[in-house]
Each structure stands twice: as C-alpha cells, then as structure tokens.
Amino acid sequence: MISFEHSIATAVAKTDAFSETEVLQLLSIPQETTHGNFSLPCFALAKKMRKAPKLIAEELATQIQLPKELSKVEPVNGYLNFFIDRSFLASSVLTEIQEEGLLYGHAKPNGKTVIIDFSSPNIGKELAFHHLRSTMIGNSLSRIYKASGYHVERINHLGDWGTAFGKLIVMYLRDGGSLEEEALEALTVKELNILYSAFSKASLENPELENEARVVFTKLEEGDSLYRKLWTAFKKATLKELNRIYKMMDVSFDHYTGESFFEDRIPAVLEELREKELLVKSQELDVVMLDEFDLPPCLIRKSDGSTLYATRDLAAALYRKKEFNFTKCLYVVDLGQSLHFKQVFHVLKKMGYDWHKNMHHIPFGVILQQTEEGKWEKGKTRSGKSNLLRDVIEAAGNKILAFIDEKNPDLENKKEIATQIGISALTFNDLKNRRTIDVKFDWDSALSFDGATGPYVQNAHVRLCSIMRKANYTAKISDADWGILTNDAAYELLKVLQRKSANIQKACETDEPSALAQYALEIAEAAHRFIHQDRVLGSPEEKSRLFLVQSTQVVLENVLTLLGLFPIRQM
RNA sequence: GCCUCCAUAGCUCAGUUGGAUAGAGCAACUGCCUUCUAAGCAGUAGGUCGUGCGUUCGAGCCGCGCUGGAGGUACCA
Numbered sequence: 001m002i003s004f005e006h007s008i009a010t011a012v013a014k015t016d017a018f019s020e021t022e023v024l025q026l027l028s029i030p031q032e033t034t035h036g037n038f039s040l041p042c043f044a045l046a047k048k049m050r051k052a053p054k055l056i057a058e059e060l061a062t063q064i065q066l067p068k069e070l071s072k073v074e075p076v077n078g079y080l081n082f083f084i085d086r087s088f089l090a091s092s093v094l095t096e097i098q099e100e101g102l103l104y105g106h107a108k109p110n111g112k113t114v115i116i117d118f119s120s121p122n123i124g125k126e127l128a129f130h131h132l133r134s135t136m137i138g139n140s141l142s143r144i145y146k147a148s149g150y151h152v153e154r155i156n157h158l159g160d161w162g163t164a165f166g167k168l169i170v171m172y173l174r175d176g177g178s179l180e181e182e183a184l185e186a187l188t189v190k191e192l193n194i195l196y197s198a199f200s201k202a203s204l205e206n207p208e209l210e211n212e213a214r215v216v217f218t219k220l221e222e223g224d225s226l227y228r229k230l231w232t233a234f235k236k237a238t239l240k241e242l243n244r245i246y247k248m249m250d251v252s253f254d255h256y257t258g259e260s261f262f263e264d265r266i267p268a269v270l271e272e273l274r275e276k277e278l279l280v281k282s283q284e285l286d287v288v289m290l291d292e293f294d295l296p297p298c299l300i301r302k303s304d305g306s307t308l309y310a311t312r313d314l315a316a317a318l319y320r321k322k323e324f325n326f327t328k329c330l331y332v333v334d335l336g337q338s339l340h341f342k343q344v345f346h347v348l349k350k351m352g353y354d355w356h357k358n359m360h361h362i363p364f365g366v367i368l369q370q371t372e373e374g375k376w377e378k379g380k381t382r383s384g385k386s387n388l389l390r391d392v393i394e395a396a397g398n399k400i401l402a403f404i405d406e407k408n409p410d411l412e413n414k415k416e417i418a419t420q421i422g423i424s425a426l427t428f429n430d431l432k433n434r435r436t437i438d439v440k441f442d443w444d445s446a447l448s449f450d451g452a453t454g455p456y457v458q459n460a461h462v463r464l465c466s467i468m469r470k471a472n473y474t475a476k477i478s479d480a481d482w483g484i485l486t487n488d489a490a491y492e493l494l495k496v497l498q499r500k501s502a503n504i505q506k507a508c509e510t511d512e513p514s515a516l517a518q519y520a521l522e523i524a525e526a527a528h529r530f531i532h533q534d535r536v537l538g539s540p541e542e543k544s545r546l547f548l549v550q551s552t553q554v555v556l557e558n559v560l561t562l563l564g565l566f567p568i569r570q571m
Numbered sequence: 572g573c574c575u576c577c578a579u580a581g582c583u584c585a586g587u588u589g590g591a592u593a594g595a596g597c598a599a600c601u602g603c604c605u606u607c608u609a610a611g612c613a614g615u616a617g618g619u620c621g622u623g624c625g626u627u628c629g630a631g632c633c634g635c636g637c638u639g640g641a642g643g644u645a646c647c648a
Contacts, residue, residue: 029587031594041590043628053628077591078628122648159648259648285646294574302646309648336642338575365576366642378641407610433584436576438641440583444597449610451596452584459610467607499587506587518585521595532612549607571610 036081053078086486097551105500107149118332122159127389138332140513148508158258166217184233262315298343335363365438396422420566428454460524464553465569475547484544489533493526
C-alpha cells in the first residue's frame with residue numbers, strides 16, 4: 001500500500017523546513033480540487049523563520065524534489081499544494097485491489113483480541129425495532145475490527161436473569177399454564193410477551209404481585225426446580241425466535257453468555273470486594289462508594305440479598321478478562337446507561353485492575369418517530385402500527401417488493417431480495433449518522449432509492465455488477481491502460497477507492513460505523529458518476545474501464561459487507 | 572440541584588482531529604433516456620455554524636459562561 005502522505009513527508013523533510021512527523025500532522029486534503037490532493041499549510045513556520053508564509057511556501061516549492069507518484073507542487077497563499085500523478089494513482093490502486101480482492105485495505109492480523117458485547121436483548125420479550133441499533137452497530141463494529149486486524153469475540157449478553165422472570169413465572173402459573181414437556185416445548189415468545197403485559201395490568205390492581213414476583217425470583221436464584229424448568233423453557237422459546245431474526249439479518253455471535261451464566265460466579269465477586277474492603281453497607285444495601293471519582297455509589301446487592309445489574313456486569317468483566325485476555329472490551333449499549341458503565345469500570349479500577357481502562361462503553365442514541373403533530377418521539381409509529389422488529393422488517397420488505405414489481409417484475413427471487421434490501425435500508429439508516437445522536441426514523445426517506453440510503457448504495461453495486469455480467473469478462477491487469485483512466489470521472493473514483501484503508505481505520509479508531517457508511521456513499525456517488533459519464537461496454541476504452549468497474553465493485557461489495565448490508569447483485 | 576449527550580440551509584445530516592470561498596441529501600425549480608438499471612447524472616436556489624467572551628497567524632471544531640432540547644441520577648436493565 002503506497003502512502004502519498006508519506007511520500008510527501010519524505011520529500012518535504014529533505015528541505016529541513018519540516019520534520020516528517022510535522023508534515024504528516026499538518027497535511028490535509030483540501031476541499032477544492034484546484035488545490036490539489038494534499039495541502040501543507042506553512043503558517044506555523046512563519047514565526048520560526050521570520051518570514052511570510054507565502055514566501056516560505058514559494059521557496060519550498062522550488063526546493064522540493066518530487067517523487068514519481070506526484071506530478072506537481074504549487075505554492076498558493078502560504079499553502080503548498082501537491083498533485084498526485086493520475087496514471088500512477090490508477091496503476092497503484094488498481095493493482096493492489098486486483099491482488100488483494102475483498103481484503104484490499106484491510107490490516108494484517110495484530111494478535112489482539114477485542115470483545116464486542118452487543119444486541120443483548122431480554123429473554124421473554126420479542127425484539128423491538130430499537131434493538132436494531134445495538135445489533136447493527138455491534139455487528140458492523142465486529143466486522144470493522146476484524147478488518148483492522150483484531151481477533152473478535154462477539155458476545156450476546158442476554159438479559160436472562162432478574163425479577164422479570166419472577167413476573168413471567170407468577171403470571172404463567174396464575175394463568176394455569178401447563179407444565180407438560182410438550183406444552184413447554186411449544187411455547188412462543190409471542191405468548192411470553194402477552195404474559196408480560198398481563199402482569200403489568202394485573203399488578204396495577206394488585207400491587208402485591210410485584211412482591212410475589214420478587215420472592216419467586218429469589219427462589220429461582222436458590223435453585224427451585226419448578227421455576228428452573230419454566231425459566232429454561234422461556235429462554236428456549238425466546239432464543240428460537242431470536243435466532244430466526246438474526247439469521248435473516250445475517251448477524252451471528254460467538255457466545256450467548258447471558259446474565260444467568262454469571263450467577264454462580266457472583267459469590268466470588270462479592271468475596272473479592274469484601275476482601276479488598278470496598279463493600280460498604282448503606283441504606284440497607286451493599287454498595288461500593290465512588291466519591292473520589294465524583295460518582296454516586298455503585299449498588300452491588302439489594303437489601304433482600306439478591307444481585308443487581310452492576311454485580312453481574314462485574315462478574316462478566318472478570319470472566320471475560322480471564323477467558324479471553326482481551327486488549328479491548330466494548331459494550332454497545334444505549335446512551336442512557338453511561339452512568340452504569342462508568343460506575344462498573346470505576347469499581348474495577350478500585351479493585352486494582354489496570355485493564356479497567358480497556359473497557360469502553362459504545363453509546364448510541366434512541367430511535368425517534370414522528371407523531372401526527374410533527375414532534376419526534378420515542379416509541380410508537382405514526383399510524384400506531386407494531387414496533388416489533390419482525391413487523392418492521394416485513395413492512396420494509398413489502399414496500400421494496402412493491403417497488404421491484406413496478407420496475408423489474410421479472411427479477412428472480414424478488415421476495416428474498418426485497419427483504420434483504422429492506423433490512424439493509426433499515427441498517428443503513430441506523431448507521432449513517434454518528435452513534436450518539438438520536439435516529440429520526442422516517443419510512444419514506446429510509447426506504448427511498450434517492451439520497452443517503454441503503455438502496456442507493458446497493459443500486460450502485462447492482463449497476464456495476466450488471467455491467468460486468470453483460471461484459472462476461474474477467475479483468476486482467478495486462479489489459480488495462482492506466483492512461484485511459486486519468487480523466488476526471490475515473491480519477492475522482494480512483495481517489496475514493498484509494499481511501500478505503502484510511503476509512504476502515506477511522507471507523508475502527510472512533511468506533512463509528514458511520515465513518516464507513518459515509519464512505520460507502522462516496523463510493524456509490526463516484527461510481528454512478530463514472531458509469532454515467534464514461535461509456536464502458538462497446539467503447540474503445542472498454543477493457544480499461546471494465547477493470548475500474550470491477551475494482552470498484554469489489555471495494556463496494558466489501559464496504560457493504562463491513563457495514564452489515566447485503567451486497568445485492570441484481571435488483 | 573448535579574452529571575452526560577445534543578444544537579450547522581425549510582427538513583435530515585457530513586465536516587479528515589485548528590487551515591483556503593462551511594459541504595451533501597431530501598423538499599422546490601431547470602435540464603439530460605432508440606446506448607451498460609433514469610432505481611441514474613448535471614444545474615439553480617437556500618447559512619449570523621444556538622449565543623457571548625477567550626485561546627492564536629487562523630475557530631463550525633479547543634476553553635469558560637449563557638440559552639434551548641433529550642437522557643440519567645440508591646434497591647429495573
């Protein structure tokens with residue numbers, strides 16, 4: 001992989017005006033194409049050299065010896081503007097893509113392990129639309145980290161423990177639910193969901209139920225066999241449906257170690273906290289004080305002795321460190337839980353674990369939908385339709401299918417493709433902006449083929465595939481004439497392809513799939529423009545252009561995959 | 572009260588770590604299809620970067636204050 005930045009740095013450093021690292025730090029990519037590909041501001045030197053920046057730039061321009069990959073250096077108003085040699089760009093970028101294929105721009109394995117904890121839904125409930133966020137951000141991050149050289153462990157930290165199960169069990173038994181194996185086997189999440197809402201309703205009239213649920217959960221914790229049996233059945237029923245949806249979205253996990261998994265590791269955690277004299281009684285419960293960090297106490301154990309979220313997360317963190325010896329552990333969980341993670345990480349710090357600083361909460365904003373009055377709110381859809389993820393996916397697929405029926409009714413597997421485009425559209429809509437801002441979800445703009453959408457990006461990929469299919473030709477390096485790929489449209493596209501590695505790296509360093517999503521849009525735009533301006537099939541330049549088309553398709557396919565979108569070939 | 576996140580075109584958002592004249596998309600208006608998916612491309616119009624100070628050669632970006640919105644803040648997760 002050649003780095004134009006490094007070539008420039010080396011060339012400039014030979015003049016002794018800047019060091020290589022200074023150049024690399026100052027070098028930027030100008031917005032104006034007339035300002036070249038890279039720009040070096042000379043203002044910082046003005047004081048040191050007691051000269052006007054404009055003069056410095058002019059002098060440096062005459063002194064710099066250009067390497068072959070650069071065609072020109074031009075001083076403008078105190079900037080040194082560098083221009084890449086177009087032919088060299090084409091040959092270096094395309095040769096590399098040809099050699100590395102889908103892995104172009106990926107980093108070599110670095111031997112480090114990263115844990116990504118994502119999706120993590122609650123057992124007993126169906127996936128709701130908002131679960132898409134953690135699931136797709138985490139899914140994309142795990143692919144991005146892998147492409148950045150990490151070994152990735154994907155963990156689904158299921159919410160399969162807690163008072164909620166007391167509620168479910170109480171309600172199930174109250175309703176006269178069967179205890180026969182077959183009946184338990186046939187349970188569905190849907191039924192469990194109904195039990196939940198039934199419980200909420202019933203407990204309003206009979207507040208004593210809340211207490212009953214708490215008692216049942218405590219017994220479950222103590223190992224009551226009937227409750228265990230029900231709990232297992234509830235979990236099984238939920239996982240069945242979860243896996244159906246994950247499969248549909250092409251999301252997978254290496255571990256389904258939920259909260260219950262850590263149940264028997266909790267005594268050891270409590271013991272350790274006690275040993276290190278961190279556990280304090282406060283208002284009838286056990287806490288770890290975090291005053292020195294200006295944080296409220298971390299609650300470890302309730303007054304009735306049962307455990308809390310934080311306790312289980314501590315046990316999970318200790319287990320993961322021991323089991324995987326990670327360099328980094330990410331929690332893809334919504335913004336509202338920032339305080340919780342801050343507290344847990346600080347407890348680890350107080351326990352003397354230096355690796356607490358490798359624990360990262362990756363927060364994200366909520367999904368908002370517009371009410372009839374035009375206000376953005378959490379929760380229900382405008383028409384009051386279901387907010388279950390499976391229903392949203394189905395609705396998205398149907399909308400896309402109607403579109404395909406209109407534009408390309410003879411398409412094979414159109415139902416399946418429509419679902420994949422629908423899921424990709426929802427995913428892209430979730431990933432295209434910075435994580436921390438709320439997603440303002442709008443059906444029409446998310447599923448549109450125009451603008452910054454999944455379908456738009458997929459369409460670019462489809463068009464590239466379509467050209468390759470019709471050409472029925474596999475591009476060979478010996479067929480390409482780099483000189484042909486130097487006009488504006490080709491050159492702009494090549495510049496974009498050249499940035500793949502930098503964009504993967506940026507997405508990884510900032511834990512922001514949005515950086516890659518924006519890049520996918522850039523590729524799509526440049527690709528659409530290229531095939532619009534430069535006729536490929538049947539033109540005298542056909543072979544060289546096909547080479548660029550194929551390379552672009554390969555880059556785009558991989559970027560789509562890293563985002564967790566389906567790289568559709570026909571639509 | 573305290574803490575966190577957010578504020579950029581009518582709407583939804585980018586902004587390469589402090590660089591040149593702040594960029595896209597949607598909506599509006601105008602062009603371009605007997606040619607590889609017009610599911611596309613090109614163009615016009617649209618801005619006091621919430622606000623006031625400060626830091627410096629230079630601030631949408633960094634610091635402090637203020638305003639407005641969202642969330643969190645002891646026995647849910």
